[in-house]
Amino acid sequence: MTREMNHIRRGTGKPLLLIHGLGGSWRSWNPILNDLAAERDVIAIDLPGFGDTPPLLGEVSIRTLADAVTEFLTAQDLIGIDAVGSSMGARLVLELARRGGVLGAVVSLDPGGFWQGWERTAFYGSVYASVRLIRVLQPLMPFLTGNPITRTLLFAQFSAHPWSLPADVTLDEMRTFANCPSFDELLEQLAYGEVQQGAPANSLAHPLTIGWGRRDLVCFPSQAQRALELFPDAKLHWFENCGHFPQWDVPQEAVRLILAST
Numbered sequence: 001m002t003r004e005m006n007h008i009r010r011g012t013g014k015p016l017l018l019i020h021g022l023g024g025s026w027r028s029w030n031p032i033l034n035d036l037a038a039e040r041d042v043i044a045i046d047l048p049g050f051g052d053t054p055p056l057l058g059e060v061s062i063r064t065l066a067d068a069v070t071e072f073l074t075a076q077d078l079i080g081i082d083a084v085g086s087s088m089g090a091r092l093v094l095e096l097a098r099r100g101g102v103l104g105a106v107v108s109l110d111p112g113g114f115w116q117g118w119e120r121t122a123f124y125g126s127v128y129a130s131v132r133l134i135r136v137l138q139p140l141m142p143f144l145t146g147n148p149i150t151r152t153l154l155f156a157q158f159s160a161h162p163w164s165l166p167a168d169v170t171l172d173e174m175r176t177f178a179n180c181p182s183f184d185e186l187l188e189q190l191a192y193g194e195v196q197q198g199a200p201a202n203s204l205a206h207p208l209t210i211g212w213g214r215r216d217l218v219c220f221p222s223q224a225q226r227a228l229e230l231f232p233d234a235k236l237h238w239f240e241n242c243g244h245f246p247q248w249d250v251p252q253e254a255v256r257l258i259l260a261s262t
Helices: 026-037 062-075 088-099 118-136 138-146 148-155 167-179 183-192 223-230 251-261
Strands: 007-010 015-019 041-045 081-086 103-109 208-213 235-239
Touching: 007 026, 015 026, 015 088, 026 041, 026 167, 026 251, 062 088, 062 183, 081 088, 088 103, 088 183, 088 208, 103 251, 118 138, 118 167, 118 183, 138 148, 138 167, 148 167, 208 223, 208 251, 223 235, 235 251
Parallel strands: 015 041, 015 081, 081 103, 103 208, 208 235
Antiparallel strands: 007 041
């Protein structure tokens, strides 16, 4: 494990941890980072094997990443911090909330890990194919992400209105997607590894909010009910006209939910 993770820290107030999704980095939060930092002391990390943090030695899974985040928070004297996770990071904050004693209030945005049957194969197959195409297209990425038409083709699975996404945010995401040494192993672990355990009713010491995009094509909206069955203490918030990343598609609503829930 590692006590060191690349991270940025911005703003003042009560600390707030941001954990990105599969293939992302702290920059995935750029659309809402400044608005959150206006109210909170925001710490946005690069998980091991993503962004500028070296990979773990040994297995890369939700379990080992949760261990690494716990060690980082302990070293930084941040145990009990409120946290927000996106996608894979949303499952990670659910795992940390389930364990207890690590995080305060938690917001989980479109968490992975609640697929069944064909949904599992669809998730793995679509993301597997996407990342291989993205790696091949890296020399063209500045053009592809800068053009609304090609940006729409690249991000149609992830956003309800990809043509309107900021070009710099999408270019950063495509760069980190292609260059994460832990991507392939974690993708397989997410799809076919340990099943996410839940937290029985009345077992969570702090508030838990699960946010879900109505038009999520990565983690389908029907999976929200399964998440609630495993985490019955959670409150569910639906984002309308929103895909897999509320912080991209509906940034102001995402900020309001995060601040109100933590």
